Amino acid sequence: xxxxxxxxxxxxxxxxxxxxxxxxxxxxxxxxxxxxxxxxxxxxxxxxxxxxxxxxxxxxxxxxxxxxxxxxxxxxxxxxxxxxxxxxxxxxxxxxxxxxxxxxxxxxxx
Amino acid sequence: xxxxxxxxxxxxxxxxxxxxxxxxxxxxxxxxxxxxxxxxxxxxxxxxxxxxxxxxxxxxxxxxxxxxxxxxxxxxxxxxxxxxxxxxxxxxx
Amino acid sequence: xxxxxxxxxxxxxxxxxxxxxxxxxxxxxxxxxxxxxxxxxxxxxxxxxxxxxxxxxxxxxxxxxxxxxxxxxxxxxxxxxxxxxxxxxxxxxxxxxxxxxxxxxxxxxxxxxxxxxxxxxxxxxxxxxxxxxxxxxxxxxxxxxxxxxxxxxxxxxxxxxxxxxxxxxxxxxxxxxxxxxxxxxxxxxxxxxxxxxxxxxxxxxxxxxxxxxxxxxxxxxxxxxxxxxxxxxxxxxxxxxxxxxxxxxxxxxxxxxxxxxxxxxxxxxxxxxxxxxxxxxxxxxxxxxxxxxxxxxxxxxxxxxxxxxxxxxxxxxxxxxxxx
Amino acid sequence: xxxxxxxxxxxxxxxxxxxxxxxxxxxxxxxxxxxxxxxxxxxxxxxxxxxxxxxxxxxxxxxxxxxxxxxxxxxxxxxxxxxxxxxxxxxxxxxxxxxxxxxxxxxxxxxxxxxxx
Numbered sequence: 001x002x003x004x005x006x007x008x009x010x011x012x013x014x015x016x017x018x019x020x021x022x023x024x025x026x027x028x029x030x031x032x033x034x035x036x037x038x039x040x041x042x043x044x045x046x047x048x049x050x051x052x053x054x055x056x057x058x059x060x061x062x063x064x065x066x067x068x069x070x071x072x073x074x075x076x077x078x079x080x081x082x083x084x085x086x087x088x089x090x091x092x093x094x095x096x097x098x099x100x101x102x103x104x105x106x107x108x109x110x
Numbered sequence: 111x112x113x114x115x116x117x118x119x120x121x122x123x124x125x126x127x128x129x130x131x132x133x134x135x136x137x138x139x140x141x142x143x144x145x146x147x148x149x150x151x152x153x154x155x156x157x158x159x160x161x162x163x164x165x166x167x168x169x170x171x172x173x174x175x176x177x178x179x180x181x182x183x184x185x186x187x188x189x190x191x192x193x194x195x196x197x198x199x200x201x202x203x
Numbered sequence: 204x205x206x207x208x209x210x211x212x213x214x215x216x217x218x219x220x221x222x223x224x225x226x227x228x229x230x231x232x233x234x235x236x237x238x239x240x241x242x243x244x245x246x247x248x249x250x251x252x253x254x255x256x257x258x259x260x261x262x263x264x265x266x267x268x269x270x271x272x273x274x275x276x277x278x279x280x281x282x283x284x285x286x287x288x289x290x291x292x293x294x295x296x297x298x299x300x301x302x303x304x305x306x307x308x309x310x311x312x313x314x315x316x317x318x319x320x321x322x323x324x325x326x327x328x329x330x331x332x333x334x335x336x337x338x339x340x341x342x343x344x345x346x347x348x349x350x351x352x353x354x355x356x357x358x359x360x361x362x363x364x365x366x367x368x369x370x371x372x373x374x375x376x377x378x379x380x381x382x383x384x385x386x387x388x389x390x391x392x393x394x395x396x397x398x399x400x401x402x403x404x405x406x407x408x409x410x411x412x413x414x415x416x417x418x419x420x421x422x423x424x425x426x427x428x429x430x431x432x433x434x435x436x437x438x439x440x441x442x443x444x445x446x447x448x449x450x451x452x453x454x455x456x457x458x459x460x461x462x463x464x465x466x467x468x469x470x471x472x473x474x475x476x477x478x479x480x481x482x483x484x485x486x487x488x489x490x491x492x493x494x495x496x497x498x499x500x501x502x503x504x505x506x507x508x509x510x511x512x513x514x515x516x517x518x519x520x521x522x523x524x525x526x527x
Numbered sequence: 528x529x530x531x532x533x534x535x536x537x538x539x540x541x542x543x544x545x546x547x548x549x550x551x552x553x554x555x556x557x558x559x560x561x562x563x564x565x566x567x568x569x570x571x572x573x574x575x576x577x578x579x580x581x582x583x584x585x586x587x588x589x590x591x592x593x594x595x596x597x598x599x600x601x602x603x604x605x606x607x608x609x610x611x612x613x614x615x616x617x618x619x620x621x622x623x624x625x626x627x628x629x630x631x632x633x634x635x636x637x638x639x640x641x642x643x644x
Contacts, residue, residue, distance in 0.1 A: 037141055136234075
């Protein structure tokens with residue numbers, strides 16, 4: 001039973017690490033803000049779920065599991081919310097998805 | 111096993127830092143800070159177990175709760191800036 | 204392996220620091236400071252300083268960004284002039300860095316248990332804490348009891364800084380160019396952050412209280428809890444507008460909190476004298492000296508938490524009122 | 528590995544001097560304050576580094592009594608210093624905001640020019 005759990009958490013942790021890494025590469029390589037945000041936020045949630053559940057399986061039934069559950073819950077609440085807030089701020093400020101050739105600099109001017 | 115996750119998280123932190131340095135727009139930098147925050151939560155949780163002291167998960171919990179405030183402050187800052195610019199433009203007319 | 208993780212994080216930190224100094228956009232510099240704070244907290248955690256990392260998390264993640272951004276909103280976000288005497292400053296700084304690095308070759312190696320810092324009072328603290336105070340967190344024991352004077356001083360410094368900000372910025376600030384009704388509403392039209400924020404605020408406050416009262420048993424204490432609770436209320440102010448936050452916690456209450464914290468701390472110290480001990484000697488507070496120590500630490504941590512909450516919120520409102 | 532034992536101190540030196548460079552070379556007051564925060568962070572790092580003991584863990588007892596603990600004293604000093612640091616930074620920002628209101632600028636040399644007039 002423990003070996004089974006170990007293998008399962010192994011798989012989850014590896015997949016989590018992989019998806020975190022993919023998100024990082026996506027955030028670096030994607031062509032414009034919105035695609036970067038997509039890459040970052042989706043893998044953020046995915047990676048967080050996989051990694052934290054993986055650790056939970058290792059921790060077993062203890063206070064640590066409850067805390068990990070709380071961390072996961074709050075991450076799942078806040079991370080997409082910040083992405084949403086950021087995307088709407090960028091859209092209101094006039095950043096357009098690429099294809100439309102708008103460039104925006106640090107002053108928020110085109 | 112934890113090492114693999116830690117290394118993946120650290121490399122991603124490096125990538126996010128590169129994004130923060132490259133920009134080009136402020137929103138990219140805010141995005142990078144946000145990413146960095148989530149990665150820190152994951153890193154702290156994993157390292158708490160790597161050290162065998164799971165009682166230190168409080169730290170990850172603190173970041174999971176508080177990181178949000180920074181992004182909202184940025185949002186408020188942008189909103190105020192936009193308002194100020196529009197009033198300045200009105201006064202210019 | 205963990206040493207290598209530490210080295211990687213420190214390298215990222217150096218890169219971030221250089222980028223902070225090089226950028227001429229102050230907003231970008233503040234964002235990068237946020238990253239630097241996360242990196243420093245991660246490093247503290249790797250270096251076994253869980254309490255310090257929690258403090259850095261509580262302060263660096265929310266409050267410091269909020270304060271810098273409100274100051275930028277009041278001044279300007281662009282650095283106009285070129286640096287003065289670039290070459291001279293660079294030479295001075297490089298020379299000083301070289302001297303500092305040269306001096307490090309005489310320092311004990313990282314983690315050396317025989318280093319002078321490790322062989323004086325620290326073993327005594329670790330050995331005597333279970334005997335005198337009997338709480339698991341040695342950091343809280345040293346902070347609250349063994350070095351209580353120090354902490355009292357720090358609390359007064361925090362109070363003084365708060366008073367200074369209130370003197371400089373006040374609360375009856377002139378109205379700015381923004382129309383009143385637009386400024387006061389906060390982020391009320393952003394529905395999703397608002398709903399999520401409302402869900403989160405009670406948990407942040409609860410977590411703050413947990414950190415406050417769990418400080419004897421795990422990472423935590425008054426300083427961290429004060430910062431976390433202040434962050435929770437600042438979140439409310441961001442979402443619902445600063446005015447509503449002020450109607451929940453009026454400025455007079457905040458002033459009261461600022462003054463009450465150090466008073467509570469000092470009163471515990473004087474109670475020690477009255478009961479026949481020394482200033483800040485908690486052993487006399489109860490018939491059992493160990494129980495007395497625990498009671499004393501609980502009370503002064505509460506004083507610290509109240510002060511920090513009051514001062515940080517007072518500072519936040521002072522800046523926010525200027526922006527009106 | 529022996530030489531890596533000094534890496535933390537080198538980072539301290541570089542970080543300290545990066546912050547110091549911002550303080551002496553930049554003319555923007557907010558930038559100077561940011562430099563000062565970096566300087567502060569470097570000092571925090573130095574203290575915490577000196578408190579670390581090999582194979583140690585954070586100085587919080589957890590049942591098993593055979594473990595090595597890192598030095599609690601630097602942690603206490605830095606813990607309070609972080610909160611004091613943010614309060615004093617806020618004080619500095621308050622002064623800068625007042626200067627901006629009086630002089631209309633936060634560039635050091637422009638303020639000096641106005642003063643000399």
